[in-house]
Amino acid sequence: MPSAFATKPAAVLLASALVAGGVGLAQGTAPPDSPSVTVRGKTFTPRSILARNMGTDEDQTTAFPPHRVVGNIYYVGTRTLSAYLITTPAGHILLNSTYERNVRTIAASVAQLGFAFTDVKILLGTHAHGDHQEGDALVKQLTGAQVMAMAEDVPALQNMKPGGKAHPIDRVLHDGDTVSLGGITLVAHLTPGHTRGCTTWTLKVSDGGRTYDVVIIGSLGVNPGFQLVNNKDVPQIADEYARAFKMSRALPCDIPLGSHPGMYNMAEKYPKVGKGGPNPYIDPAGYKAELDLDEAMYHAVLDAQTRAAGR
Numbered sequence: 001m002p003s004a005f006a007t008k009p010a011a012v013l014l015a016s017a018l019v020a021g022g023v024g025l026a027q028g029t030a031p032p033d034s035p036s037v038t039v040r041g042k043t044f045t046p047r048s049i050l051a052r053n054m055g056t057d058e059d060q061t062t063a064f065p066p067h068r069v070v071g072n073i074y075y076v077g078t079r080t081l082s083a084y085l086i087t088t089p090a091g092h093i094l095l096n097s098t099y100e101r102n103v104r105t106i107a108a109s110v111a112q113l114g115f116a117f118t119d120v121k122i123l124l125g126t127h128a129h130g131d132h133q134e135g136d137a138l139v140k141q142l143t144g145a146q147v148m149a150m151a152e153d154v155p156a157l158q159n160m161k162p163g164g165k166a167h168p169i170d171r172v173l174h175d176g177d178t179v180s181l182g183g184i185t186l187v188a189h190l191t192p193g194h195t196r197g198c199t200t201w202t203l204k205v206s207d208g209g210r211t212y213d214v215v216i217i218g219s220l221g222v223n224p225g226f227q228l229v230n231n232k233d234v235p236q237i238a239d240e241y242a243r244a245f246k247m248s249r250a251l252p253c254d255i256p257l258g259s260h261p262g263m264y265n266m267a268e269k270y271p272k273v274g275k276g277g278p279n280p281y282i283d284p285a286g287y288k289a290e291l292d293l294d295e296a297m298y299h300a301v302l303d304a305q306t307r308a309a310g311r
């Protein structure tokens, strides 16, 4: 979602969201922020989930303290836009460049951890929205990294041209493909809906003599105004989401991460890092809770839009 969504007045925000969702309602006829769902005692709406994920413009561009999450996975993103560095003896993998204006901030976070940004050999992404992958061309320019993307997201990525720069794509991935470097292997899982090629990444990491299943959630969110029913561009979009939930629930997960830190409560977990207890990022229940929230919202939106279409 563009950064403007988090800070503009509600009417403007919704009008933009509706256009983006293909609804095409005139300004001023924006519906209320509904439906709402209550999951584990907390109530959410489409806009409250978006606000949780995006924060303010400042949150999107301010570096979060870079830190080790587990094993060789490091957080190098901003307060609300995730970027992960996965280090290996053969160079590094960067997952998500975020907005182009954040790339130098991410590079500085990598340097702060003692790694060289120019050692990034592979650039991956979670999905073809600007807040996650707009900076890909600049990362490639600065590092020479190979950029790899899920086939179903390639058309949307090719439309992402900050400053007119073509979007680099060196390898096209398909569901279940693996990406390996320096003894580390990530698996790309197609979890479509949020974008056609939205990708959930899994990998195993070793830490303290144990092995952990890590899941990096691409996104399972239904943005405000998004049409699950009578979607002009992708008539079967609701079925694609359903497939993504099924895929996601089948993945073993000890440590959930995501394209936005809000998806796994980073702000609550980070203060516990290095305080002597268990790694706070180990949270299989948190993974299920995020899936439950996203799936509840998906069903609520689908039901509401199905009822509206039947009138």
Ligand SMILES: [Zn+2]
Pocket: 001, 127, 129, 194, 219
């Ligand atoms: Zn997105």
